[in-house]
Amino acid sequence: MSRETPERQSLERGFISESMNAPLLSRERELELARRWREQGDEKALHELVGAYVRLVVSMAHKFRNYGLPMNDLV
DSSP, X not given: OOOXXXXXXXXXXXXXXXXXXXXXXXXXXXXXXHHHHHHHOOHHXXXXXXXXXXXXXHHHHHTTGGGSOOHHHXX
């Protein structure tokens, strides 16, 4: 039985849906963002870089959802 509230479950579904629509980065764009973050501390570049990989994290977490943990704990 899930201990999550319906509101939390709705937020989780929205996050998962949004993350699966995040655009993939080209190799060049990924390198550009990584350099901007590393060399200039550009938080926007870091956010874009991390956001592009959230879909991979969600995809991996989805494979483990039947192990008794809520998706938001896995992500």
